[in-house]
Amino acid sequence: MVLCVGVILGFGCGKEIGNAFGVVVIMVMLITTIMLTLVMIIIWRTPPVFVGMFFIPFVIMEGSYVSAVFTKIPEGGWLPFAVSMILALIMFVWYYGRQRKIEYEMANKITLERLGELLAMPEVQRVPGLCFFYNNIQDGLTPILGHYIKNMSSLHTVTIFVTLRYLLVSKVDQRERILIKRLRPRGVYQCTIQYGYDISEGLSLKGGEDLVTQVMRCLKQHIAMSTDRRSSVSTEEEIANLEAASSAEVVHVRGKMRFYVGDDASCFDKVMLRFYEFLHSICRSALPTLGMPL
Known part of the structure; x- marks a missing residue:
């Protein structure tokens, strides 16, 4: 709700919000086509002829739409890309922190x-x-x-x-x-x-x-x-x-392992691991969802 109110107050114009929404819709369509094509190739083992019959028409049509809405990026279309970058950063930090934790556990098991x-x-x-x-x-x-x-x-x-x-x-x-x-x-x-x-x-x-x-x-x-x-x-x-x-x-x-970020750690690790600790502190445990007591 806060973000929606912030977007409306920030843009102050329905035209720029419409541009941002248009970029989101067409990008979702194009990504869906690409992902479905991968599913057809990797999981369904669809013959290449049928994959091409599906992929080529849709990617040409949706690619044309994408090239058209790219002109709207300076006029509000940049918002979904900014949100995507923030979400991608959060996912990368979570993945990086989890990998470092797994490496430590495997080395000291x-x-x-x-x-x-x-x-x-x-x-x-x-x-x-x-x-x-x-x-x-x-x-x-x-x-x-x-x-x-x-x-x-x-x-x-x-x-x-x-x-x-x-x-x-x-x-x-x-x-x-x-x-x-x-x-x-x-x-x-x-x-x-x-x-x-x-x-x-x-x-x-x-x-x-x-x-x-x-x-x-x-x-x-x-x-x-x-x-x-x-x-x-x-x-x-x-x-x-x-x-x-x-x-x-x-x-x-249920033990809880925390990172200790020393002064000799690199700036990258200091930022990434401290951000991961913050994410981990607000993350809800999966144990209650699986029917396990805390």
Whole structure:
């Protein structure tokens, strides 16, 4: 609303606003034609003849419109390009910050061997309860785990490292939505939750089960069907330990990693990473949308 009022007050003339709107409409038409052509080639595998029959007439017609409205750029048509540049900058900063964070996590990830060493420390205790520890990487464990164990000097008897995995599909089949894997330390498991871009229903399955119930059910099925017995614990004893931990306490741990921008950082990094931290601070978490408690 504020931006719309600002545009009206800034232009003060319906003609220039109409020029800006005209540039937006025709550019959207041209971009839609180009994107649909890419879909026909890459996804639908449409024969080149039919792709050409669609692309050539539309791009000639819409290209003519674009060349005509370009003359209106100095007369208000510059506004959509300015807005696009701002949005592109925000997306680039978000992508750059995420990549830097992933690089750090991969370089400092906790391996299973390192986890075993941390749990073998005399001051670290395995406390009763079930812990859902949210992990951002799949090949290894987040560096936040090391800080957590050192600061808390403990880890729950049953700890499930939960990783969210986004797939390029609308919905993921319920049988493939939750994947369980037993890790080497006793009572430690890895859970990968897969979801598509249509998350309107969250992670709800049949019966309206919550996250804990879903994961517990899948974990029990995995334990019952698993033939990989790395310890002397029987299937019945492992399931009993799981139920006892769930009855004792259920804790959700979600670490938050922040950038430290030192004085020796480049000007580019100072601006980009601080801007990313601002965006991250106002970004809403995806966990509640997926049916996960904070």
